[in-house]
Amino acid sequence: MTAELGGFLLALSLVMAFVQGGLGLAAGWRRDEGLAAAAAGVAQSNAIVLLAAFAILVSLFLRTDYSVAVVAANSHVAKPLLYKIAGTWGNHEGSMLLWCLVSATFAALLASFPGGMGRTLWSRAVGVQGVVTGVAIAYTLFLSSPFARLDPAPLTGKDLNPLLQDPALAIHPPMLYLGYVGLSVPFSLAIAALVEGKIDSAWARALRPWTLVAWVTLTIGITIGSYWAYYELGWGGWWFWDPVENASFMPWLAAAALLHSAIVTERRGSLASWTILLAIMGFGLALLGTFLVRSGVLTSVHAFAVDPKRGYAILAMLAFFVGGGFALYAWRAPRLSEPSGFLLVSRESALVANNVGFAVATGTVLIGTLYPLMLEAVTGRLISVGPPFFNITFGPLMALLFIALPIAPFLAWRRGDMKEAWRWLQWSAYAAAGMAVVTLALLRGPFWSAVGIAVGVWVLVGALLYAWKRAGSFARIAALPLAFWAMTAAHAGAGVFTIGAAVEMSFRKEEAAQMLPGQSVDFVGRRITLADISTVEGPNYTAQRADFRVDGRALTAERRFYSVSGMPTTEVGILGDVTGDLYIALGAPAEGSVGPAAWTVRLYWNPLVHWIFAGAGLMALGGALGLVVLARRSRRRVVAAEEASPA
C-alpha cells in the first residue's frame, strides 16, 4: 500500500502547487494580504507533503520492495545501507521526485523568509515558484512516476551501477539538484519583478542570497563529482568536458555572472535588465542540463528518438519557462529605468567585464556541447567536440576574465583610480611574471602552462594584497569584516584552482608497468614494490587487492567485481601530499604469459592536484561566508524596520 500512498501524495502536491501558484499571483494582482498568506501557507504545507512522499520512496528502497519498478531496476537486497538510501536518487524517477521536493522546499523557504521584499513582489514570486514546482511534479507524476508497480514482482533486483556505489556519489546528485533547482528562485523573483514592472535595489538584495545558495551548492556538487571521477575512474583525470559535466558547469557559470551583476544592481541600480535576463537564462540552463542528462540525447540523437516522450516534455518545459520569460522580458524590460552613471574606470566597469567573460564562457560551453547534436540532426554527420576544443577556447577566455578579476576590488564605485590600483597590484604582476619565467626556464613547461600559472599567481596574490590594503597593516587583517573574507576566500580560491589546474595539466606523468609480486619499479624518484596480490570479499563484490610499498609506506589498489550487475570497477591507491598525488591503478593480468601472470599496473604522478579541489573548496567557503553575511544583514534590516515602525 505504501507505494500507492506515495502516488496519492504526489498527486495531492500537484494540485497544491498550482493552487499556490494561482493564490500567489492573484495576491500580487489584487494586493490582497489574505491571499498572500494563504499562498505562503500552501507552499509550506506542500513541502511537507512532498517530504512525506520522498520518505515513502526511501522506505521502499530500504525495504527493497521489488514490486516497485524503480526499486527492482536500481537496487538489490545485498547492497549496503548507505547505497540503499542513495539509490533513491540514483535513478531517473527518484531523482525527479527529489527535484520536486527541492523545488517545493525552496518555495516554502521563500514563503517563510520574505526578507525586505515588497509584499506584492514576494507573493508573486511565491506564485511563480508554485508554477515551477507544479510543472515539475506533473512531469514526474505522468511521465516518470517512481511509485509505479511491477506485476508480477521480480524475485531479485538489478542493483545500482557499482561505479555509483561511493560515498561521494551519494552526496553529489542532491547537491547538484539543490543548485539546479536553487536557480528557480532567482527565476521566480525575475518573473515576479517583470510582472511588477519595478526593479530596485531591494529586489536585487532579495535575489542575492538565493543565487548564492544555488552557486555554493553547485560548486560543492561539481567539485565532489570531479573528485569522484578523479579517484574512481582510474586514470587520474578530474575534468573531461563531457556533456554531462558541461550540463552542470553552464548553470554554475551563469550563477557566477548573476552573483556579480546582482551586486551592481543592489548597490548602484545599474545592469538591472541584464540581471533579470541572467536570472532567466540561469534557470534555463539548469533545465537544459536536466534535459541533456535525462533525455538520452547525449548518447545520440537516435537514442533520444527511441523514447522521446520524456525528452519532449522537458524540452516543452524549457520552452515554456525560458520562452515565456524572454517574451515577458521583451515586453516589460524596456520600461525598467537605469538610473546611475559611472566612469570607464570604476568597480561597475570591472564587474561588466566580469559578466562579459562569464557570459561568453557560458556561450562557448553551450555551443561546444550542443554543436555535435545539432550537426547530426541537420546533416547526419557525426563529429566529436572534446577537451582540445574547450581547452583552446574556454582556457583563454577564463585567462582574460581572471586578469580583470583582482583589479575590480581596488576600484571604487562610480570612479576608480587605476594608478592607485597599480601601486598595489604591481607586486602581484611581478610575482606572476617571476613564476612564468621559472616555469619556462627552469621547469621547461609549455608556453600555455606558464600563462596559466602566471594568471593563477596574479589572482591569488592580488586577492591577498587587497586584504592588506583594506586592513592598513598586517596586524589588523584578522579584524576585517566577514563580508570581506567571503570575497577574498572565493577570489583566492580561483587563484589556487588555476595554479593547480595549470600545473597538473602540464606536468603530470604516467607510466604503465607489468609487475609480478615482489618486483619493483622506479617512478618519479620513488621505488614502488608490488608486495602481494590477494583476493578479498566485500559485502556485494569480490576484489583483487594489490599491496604496494612505496619507499616503506603501504598503498593498496583494487579491482572489484560486482556479482549482481557483473561490472568491474577500479579502486585506486593514492599517496598524496601538498605537492601532488602518487596514484596507482591495478589493471588486468597480462594475457598469454607462461607461469605466474604479470599484472598491468598504471602509475600516475599528479602534481598539485589537491590545489584544484582546495581552490574549488575555497570558492564554496567564500560563498558560504557570503550567505552568513547576507543573512545577518537581512536580520538587522528586519529589526531596524520593526524599531522604526510605530508600535
Add this chain to the structure above:
Amino acid sequence: MIRAAILALVLTAGAAAAQTPADEARARALDAEIRCVVCENEPISQSTASMAADMRALVRERIAAGDSDAEIRAFFADRYGDFVLLRPRVSAGTWALWGAPLALLVLAAFAAASLLRRKAEAGAGIGEDAAPVPEHDEDR
C-alpha cells in the same frame, strides 16, 4: 631481491612505446585527442579496451612511418570517421563551431562598450570631489 625485470615500461600491455622520448610524447598528445571507438566518450589514452590499445599502437606506427600530427589525425578520420577526432577539424561543417567563441566575444565586447559609453555620459559629472560610495552599506 628481484631486480626489476619488468623495465619494459610500456603504456599498456602489448603496445610498444615509440622509439624516442620525443616521439612518445607526441604519441601521448595524439592519444589524448583520439576517441576510442568502442567506449563511451573516452580518448584512447584513458581507455583500457583492447581496441584502444590497437589504436595507440597504430598512432606509434604512423609516427615511426614519419607522418606529421595532421597526417595522423587525417589518417584516423579517414579510417574511422570524423567522430574519432576530439579536436574537430575545421571544415564546412565546423567553422561555425570554431568561430563561435570569438564571434561571441566580439559581440559581447561591443555591447559592453556601448553600455559603458552610455554610462560614462550619464556619469560625466562625477568629479574627483564626488562623495565616494561606501564599500559596504553596513559592514560587520
